[in-house]
Amino acid sequence: MKFVLSFLCLFLIVTNSVLLLFQYDAYSSGLEENGQVFFYEQDVEMKVKKDKIVIKQHFINLPEEEVIVTWPIISENRSCDLDTSDSCNRLTEDMTTFKAEENSKQSISYEIPLVDGLKDGQLIQDFLVKIETGAVSLTSLQITDELKRGGMWVSGLPLIGKTSLELIDYSLSIGAGDVEELYWQQNVLPIQYEDDYFTVYASTTLPDEITNLLGELDYTNSEHLAVIFEKNKSNIDASRIAFVQQEDIASIQNELIVKNIQAQFELPREDQLIAEVLSSFLLDLPVGSPKSSWMYETITNYLTSEQRKKFQTALLNNKQQLTAAKFDEILTDIINLKTSFFVLNEQAGAENFPLLFEDYRPLYINELQQEKMKVLFKDGKILYEAEPLLSNLGYTLNHTDKGLYVQNATRAFRFPIQEPFYVLNEKRYDALSEPFEDIGSQLYIEEAWMMRLFLVNIEKQEKRINITQSALF
Numbered sequence: 509m510k511f512v513l514s515f516l517c518l519f520l521i522v523t524n525s526v527l528l529l530f531q532y533d534a535y536s537s538g539l540e541e542n543g544q545v546f547f548y549e550q551d552v553e554m555k556v557k558k559d560k561i562v563i564k565q566h567f568i569n570l571p572e573e574e575v576i577v578t579w580p581i582i583s584e585n586r587s588c589d590l591d592t593s594d595s596c597n598r599l600t601e602d603m604t605t606f607k608a609e610e611n612s613k614q615s616i617s618y619e620i621p622l623v624d625g626l627k628d629g630q631l632i633q634d635f636l637v638k639i640e641t642g643a644v645s646l647t648s649l650q651i652t653d654e655l656k657r658g659g660m661w662v663s664g665l666p667l668i669g670k671t672s673l674e675l676i677d678y679s680l681s682i683g684a685g686d687v688e689e690l691y692w693q694q695n696v697l698p699i700q701y702e703d704d705y706f707t708v709y710a711s712t713t714l715p716d717e718i719t720n721l722l723g724e725l726d727y728t729n730s731e732h733l734a735v736i737f738e739k740n741k742s743n744i745d746a747s748r749i750a751f752v753q754q755e756d757i758a759s760i761q762n763e764l765i766v767k768n769i770q771a772q773f774e775l776p777r778e779d780q781l782i783a784e785v786l787s788s789f790l791l792d793l794p795v796g797s798p799k800s801s802w803m804y805e806t807i808t809n810y811l812t813s814e815q816r817k818k819f820q821t822a823l824l825n826n827k828q829q830l831t832a833a834k835f836d837e838i839l840t841d842i843i844n845l846k847t848s849f850f851v852l853n854e855q856a857g858a859e860n861f862p863l864l865f866e867d868y869r870p871l872y873i874n875e876l877q878q879e880k881m882k883v884l885f886k887d888g889k890i891l892y893e894a895e896p897l898l899s900n901l902g903y904t905l906n907h908t909d910k911g912l913y914v915q916n917a918t919r920a921f922r923f924p925i926q927e928p929f930y931v932l933n934e935k936r937y938d939a940l941s942e943p944f945e946d947i948g949s950q951l952y953i954e955e956a957w958m959m960r961l962f963l964v965n966i967e968k969q970e971k972r973i974n975i976t977q978s979a980l981f
Contacts, residue, residue, distance in 0.1 A: 545641040546571045551648045552636065552687070558655060561620040564589050565637050567606075567613065570598075574608045576640035582620060583637075589615035606639075626657065631744055632690040644686035653677040659694045660709070662734045663687045664748025667699070667707060685731040689746040697736065706764075710737035721760060731771060735764065745777055762795055773830055781854055782832055789820055799860060803853055806863050807839065818842050848882065852948050861948040862886075869968070873900040873975045883973065884952060886945075891952035894944060898953075901962060901977060905951075912944060912951075921961065932961075 551566040566589070577599070579586060586603055588596035595615035598606040606614055620635050651661050656677050663681055670679035697709035701719050708714065708722065734749045741751035747770075750763045762784075769787045770777060784796025785803050794801035811819060822838040823830065835850035845865040852861040867883040867890075878900070884891040895905055898914060906913040911924040922931040929938050943957035958964060967974040 547643050547645040548639060549646040549648075550636075550644055550686075552650065554649070554651045556626065556651065556653045556655070556657075557622075559622050559625060560584075561622065561632075561635070562617070563620060563635070564591075564615060564617045566615045567639065570606060570612045570614060570639070570642075572608060572610055572612075575606050575642060577604055577606060577616075578638040578640055579603070579618065580620065580635050580637065582635075583618040584621060586618045587616070589617045591615075626692060628659075628692075628694045629741070629744075630692055631746060632692075633688065633746075635690060636687060646684060647682070647687055649681045649687060651679045657694070658696065659692055660696045662691045662709070662736065662749055663689070664732060664734050664746070666702070666732050683732045685748075687748070689749060691736075691744070691746065691749055693738075697738070704732075706733055706735055708735045708737070718760065733764065733767060735760075747771070747777055765791065765795055773827055775830065779831075782830065782835070782850070785835070785850070786823060786830060789823060799853070799858065802860055803850070807849070810863060811843070815842050856948045859948060864947070867973065869971060869973050871973045871975065873897065874977065875974075876900065884947070886947070890955040891945060891947070892955065892958055894951040894953040897958070897975075898962065901964070903962070930961075 548570055549568040551568065553564040553566075555562040588599060596606075598609045598611060598614055599616065600607060616637060618637070620632065647665060649663055649665055654676055656672065656675075658672070658677065661679055665681035665683035665685075665687060668680045668682050670677070672678075697711055699707055700710045700712075700714045701708040701722055703723065706722055731748060735752060736749065737752050739753055741753070744751050747767070750767055752760055752763050765787050766780070766783050769775070769790070770779075770783045773783075773786065775783050775786075781797070781800060781803075784800035787795040788800060788804035789807075794804050807819075808816060819838065819842055822842070823835075826834055826838065832850040832854040836848050839849065840846050846868050847863065847865050849861065849863050855861075864884045864886050866885070869883075871878045871881050871883060871892075878896060881896045882893050898905060902916045903914050903919075904916070911922055911927075914921040914923070920933055923944060924930070926942075928940070929936055930943065931937070941954070941957075943953055943961065945952050945954070955966065959966060963978045965974075965976050965978050967976075
């Protein structure tokens with residue numbers, strides 16, 4: 509059995525070495541540009557049993573310096589790989605560190621429990637040991653299933669080959685980068701397309717327009733990606749495995765482009781909105797959800813062609829630190845108008861927050877600076893964020909089904925919902941316009957109404973705005 513497996517591994521590795529060498533070199537260069545402290549390779553052997561996965565992980569090209577070992581939280585029975593005499597002579601007794609030493613190869617073993625056994629459609633995450641301050645340049649992943657469940661294993665690495673022997677099922681994958689997730693499903697989908705960047709699994713042959721798209725797609729990330737055409741898998745989120753619901757060009761473009769951008773710009777997987785918006789600006793076309801498309805079109809329609817080019821260039825120049833706040837900072841610099849468009853849309857969930865501009869000047873209420881309070885310009889009006897403003901003036905706010913109640917010790921207001929009046933201390937007054945306005949999830953009050961109702965003075969200086977109470981009640 510060992511001879512058969514060894515021969516199979518050797519044959520598959522040799523026949524694919526040329527293809528993988530190009531991808532490995534590209535990935536290593538990318539790591540160096542990102543300033544990682546060191547790079548190592550890993551060989552991972554996984555034996556899948558009834559209620560656990562036994563893993564042997566071999567580290568190659570470790571530095572001579574001391575490095576910290578981070579184990580998967582769920583791992584059990586951590587130990588050395590005792591098959592080799594000096595397999596982990598650098599591992600400390602508490603198993604948290606590889607000591608400083610010349611031996612550049614170390615091997616450890618541990619178990620990942622499968623509490624309910626292996627389930628169809630299961631995604632196993634964060635199952636490998638990591639070396640702190642190091643980055644994985646190349647991974648070899650061998651999976652042996654002693655129960656011969658069949659099915660298909662997908663890691664994102666290029667699949668070199670698989671076989672079913674008398675006692676086991678076996679597969680081998682090798683490729684640039686680390687493995688963050690491992691997916692298994694019972695239904696085996698054949699590979700319908702593969703190149704240096706993609707392996708596509710689908711039940712039917714892909715149309716020429718799809719394969720042509722994959723061949724032409726500008727996928728600049730050096731890590732290989734597995735693409736699975738499978739319905740009802742949209743809730744599975746993996747970094748190197750893309751689940752595409754529909755075999756159409758739009759779905760493929762959206763899924764693959766966004767994952768590429770997330771990897772290139774090191775965006776968190778959960779930061780989907782920013783990844784989609786960034787993809788749209790870099791490709792000059794709407795990508796992703798309706799909200800992402802709306803945000804892209806809103807900014808694109810506002811900017812001149814020259815400003816759009818500056819915006820794209822600035823995004824590329826800030827590759828390692830792009831957040832919603834950074835988007836706003838870049839846009840503010842280009843149009844010379846302060847905005848929190850991206851941050852507020854990120855906070856607003858599914859709701860669209862309009863493109864509005866803010867007063868640069870810090871706001872002071874009774875000489876106390878309000879660092880996070882916004883003053884917006886909208887439709888010729890000046891709007892102040894109501895709740896922090898009124899709270900600082902000594903009022904409480906209460907939203908009810910009858911309207912908004914604002915009161916302090918001596919003055920009580922009620923502002924009905926969409927009714928042209930307000931009530932002050934039980935006396936009704938007509939209102940020709942709305943004092944308050946909801947924008948996103950925040951309540952704002954118009955400047956003239958604020959001065960009239962809440963008896964404040966506003967002094968606008970070159971470098972600050974002062975709000976003081978003109979009377980106390």
